[in-house]
Amino acid sequence: AITYTDESGVTTTMASSNYIIDTVGGTVAIKELPTFSPRLVNPIEITYSAGYTLLPKAIRQAMLLLIGHWYENREAVVVGAYTLFASVEVSMAVNTLLRQYKARWF
Numbered sequence: 001a002i003t004y005t006d007e008s009g010v011t012t013t014m015a016s017s018n019y020i021i022d023t024v025g026g027t028v029a030i031k032e033l034p035t036f037s038p039r040l041v042n043p044i045e046i047t048y049s050a051g052y053t054l055l056p057k058a059i060r061q062a063m064l065l066l067i068g069h070w071y072e073n074r075e076a077v078v079v080g081a082y083t084l085f086a087s088v089e090v091s092m093a094v095n096t097l098l099r100q101y102k103a104r105w106f
Contacts, residue, residue: 004034004044062097065090 002014012034020029028046052059069090 001047002028002030002044003047005040006035006043056101058097059101062094065094065097 002019003011004014005011014030014034018031020031021027022029030044034044
């Protein structure tokens, strides 16, 4: 929703037909700006919701893999071939699970 405060101090909700939301690019284009006092601080306010209402299972699994790995390996740098290899395996598994949710910004 987009609300704005006009010159008389009244807050109004802008009709959804007056703006275009680009969900891929994450931008909002207002077709016609309302009249408002330039002396007001933040006369236009945009409220939005983002994220998942129910977390996908692949994202939850990636989180659990990372949390478990960080719990077992609490040091910033781990010395030794086996633990380093395990770290690479966890990283590859997490990247594979999360790749499908990655947004591309070109």
